Amino acid sequence: MRAIVLHGVKDLKFHSDYPEPQLQSPTDVKIKVDYCGICGSDLHEYLDGPIFFKNKRNEISNKENIQCMGHEMCGEIVELGAKANPEYKIGQKVVVAPTGTCLDRPRFPDAPNANKQPCNACSEGSYNACDYIGFTGLGFEDGGFGDYCVVGDNHIVPYPSSVIPVDVAALIEPLAVAWHAVRVAKLKEGESALVLGAGPIGLVMILALKAHKAGNIVVSEPAAGRRQLAESFGVQTFDPTNYKSTDQAVTALKKLTNDGFGFHHSFDCSGIPISFEVSLKALRTTGVATNVAIWPEKPVDYFPMEITLHERTINGSMCHTREDFVNVVKAFEAKLVDIDQVRTLITGIVPVEEGIEKGFNELINHKEKHIKILVSPRHAN
Ligand SMILES: [Zn+2]
Ligand SMILES: [Zn+2]
Incomplete structure (x- = not known):
């Protein structure tokens, strides 16, 4: 063959x-x-x-x-x-x-x-x-x-090809990665979420968060083209290159949440030291940071009291199980995922x-x- x-x-x-x-x-x-x-x-x-x-x-x-x-x-x-x-x-x-x-x-x-x-x-x-x-x-x-x-x-x-076109079905696997991350994060309807990075995984993360009825979704991404694509999915975007320091960016990000206290969840889809820092600092009290990115084998500096003082949690989400695939197919059937958005x-x-x-x-x-x-x-x- x-x-x-x-x-x-x-x-x-x-x-x-x-x-x-x-x-x-x-x-x-x-x-x-x-x-x-x-x-x-x-x-x-x-x-x-x-x-x-x-x-x-x-x-x-x-x-x-x-x-x-x-x-x-x-x-x-x-x-x-x-x-x-x-x-x-x-x-x-x-x-x-x-x-x-x-x-x-x-x-x-x-x-x-x-x-x-x-x-x-x-x-x-x-x-x-x-x-x-x-x-x-x-x-x-x-x-x-x-x-x-x-x-x-x-x-x-x-999967029903009458509902999910055959080319779009190839995206079910990456979508299952995002579905798994939402499950690991135990995100509840209405909770706010920050997505760091709008590459292939960040973008499917947005679709998963929308399907799970997350509240305010903000996507931080330095590349203009990718921000534009994220905006076409109906979420707010943030350009981190407009800020001189990480702390300034974090302050600005928190202001984008309804009460200004920060996000219930963050999903790191970038895997760089700055995204790790922001994924933690932009959270509200008891917020949950879920790492979806694949990192090189290098340590990252962080201050453990960023977790303890605010009772935050850091999670890791590892690929997917068959159940996540089944849930993605069900979400398409329930029209919780927009076929045209996936196709873009x-x-x-x-x-x-x-x-x-x-x-x-x-x-x-x-x-x-x-x-x-x-x-x-x-x-x-
Ligand atoms: Zn893959
Ligand atoms: Zn094993």
Whole structure:
């Protein structure tokens, strides 16, 4: 099949005859890919890796670290294992919940550690924080930048294509990241929220907050184009470059809340020392800061009394669970998410043959022009 395959850091190749993934376990499902979004973590792995491809073979699946990439995919069921969930049907449109964790060990009985006990996170139901987390298309097994992929039946979520257009369905995965963050934050209807950064994750964060009926939503973003996009979603924006110091910016941000005391919630979607500081200081008493960003391995300075004096909380939100995908699909069905707004995040659709040049390299070289580029095996060259 056609596939975009990572051979190593800065070594991505298009194959026209990559081996088509086959059902391996009786609960497996084979999917013909419709669309698959290129994610920041794909670029990160390609340019600065190895991150998810550190070992020659994956701890859980025992698959080799040369894989077809892509984890934000939607497609159609073309083959079902004999023991796959009988609710699923050939031809059904589905999105993939791409985590690979200890809970997937039964799919790979021949892997050397197949009988190992689940890690702490997996044994307590938080498999999204698994010690060995990998993703379909990111270390765990072949992903969605190809014609087909095979996943366990507990990783697919059906969606109605009459409600969610097939291209928009590729955005369900990033939306699930934001849905998970709202859940971790325990945000209640009407509470105010500050989003730091309006990149791909910051923008889906806005859509998730609106769907959860957050009150006042303010988005802080230095790039004018991204602020404009955030404004088109009907939220207030803030340009942090207008202020000389972080404290001045924090004072101005607090004034944007109804009573001027600060935000109930902040969601850091930037992952830089200043966003961390603001995410904490712009909160009101008992406010909750939730980190959604992926940070480089460098410490950040902060004053712990910023938490204690105001009884604030710092949270971390780690990717998503299948439940978050189900909730995103339900939100589309309940019209809590605007299809047209989601579609504005798609800034390009490229055929799989051109995915490296017009997808990966385009995102790297023209970052300011793009939010999400989808790779599609459906589109002819
Ligand atoms: Zn991703
Ligand atoms: Zn685990």
